[in-house]
Structure formats: C-alpha cells, structure tokens
Amino acid sequence: MHLACVDGFSINDNHADQNVVYGLFPIRSKNGVMAGNLVTNTQTDAAIYVGQSENVLITGNVVHDNLLGSRSRIAAGCAVIGNHAYGNTMGIFVDILPFLQRGTQEDTLVAFNSVRDNNRRIPRKPDELLGILRPASGCSSPEARGPPC
Numbered sequence: 001m002h003l004a005c006v007d008g009f010s011i012n013d014n015h016a017d018q019n020v021v022y023g024l025f026p027i028r029s030k031n032g033v034m035a036g037n038l039v040t041n042t043q044t045d046a047a048i049y050v051g052q053s054e055n056v057l058i059t060g061n062v063v064h065d066n067l068l069g070s071r072s073r074i075a076a077g078c079a080v081i082g083n084h085a086y087g088n089t090m091g092i093f094v095d096i097l098p099f100l101q102r103g104t105q106e107d108t109l110v111a112f113n114s115v116r117d118n119n120r121r122i123p124r125k126p127d128e129l130l131g132i133l134r135p136a137s138g139c140s141s142p143e144a145r146g147p148p149c
Helices: none
Strands: 002-004 007-012 015-017 025-027 030-035 038-040 046-051 054-059 062-064 068-073 079-081 084-086 090-095 109-111 114-116
Touching: 038 046, 046 054, 062 068, 068 084, 084 090, 090 114
Parallel strands: 002 025, 007 030, 015 038, 025 046, 030 054, 038 062, 046 068, 054 079, 062 084, 068 090, 079 109, 084 114
Antiparallel strands: none
8 A cells, every 4th residue: 555645544354465565554644543554464665654654553463474574764753553464574664765855753652562573584685775674683773772672
C-alpha cells in the first residue's frame, strides 16, 4: 500500500505479503496511524516504511521475514511503539539520506517494541546502500546509543 502527500491517514489491520520493495509505505504524508498490521516477506527494503513524513504513529504491528521490519527515514514527530519485529535482517531502522526534500530526522520515538531474532542474511549486493546492514543488528539509527529499542 503506497500513500503520497496524504494528511490524516489510517492504515490498520492489513496483511501485506510478498511485496518487492515496501509493504506499507506512506511518504510525504502527515498526521497518520499505522496499527495492527501484519507485514511479511518484503524482499528489498522495509515492511513498514515512513519517509519524509510528519506525526505518524506506528503501533501494534507485526513484521517478520523482511529485509527491514520498520524504517523511518527523514521524518518528524513519528513514534514506533509496541511493535513486534522478528526474523528480519534488521528489526527497526531510523536513518537520514542527503539530497531529499526533507533533510533531518526529528523527534522520533522508538520504545516498547519487541525486537528479536533479526538475523536473516542480507539478499543485496554489498555495494548497494542497504548492503552495509549487518544481520542480527536489531534496532539501529545513525546515532544509536543507549538501551535497546
């Protein structure tokens, strides 16, 4: 499911399976909720991807057997709370990329998630951006420090 430039969205209680790039994907959107979804077998990026968006709550979702379980990129005021990520290459990933319309990651909360057994082999070439990810890294951000997510 792909949303672009939506204000006030709700993506709830879906099962997205075997998507190539993204499972659930709001981009440049704001004031949304993604809750109670099951996303499996996303091959080349994230099961749940929130990009260049504002005020999005990602909660109560289950993501497994994906490259990335949940990814928040260049977003503001987003919260990843109470999700279950297992069997992915990486469970939860927060990142920033240059040269996009929005250039910062602000006020992102990642808390009370169950992130375990994210040790799948990376099916990408090492020279590609996501090829630098290490299996079993669980939860990460460019400034990752402190307790697990």
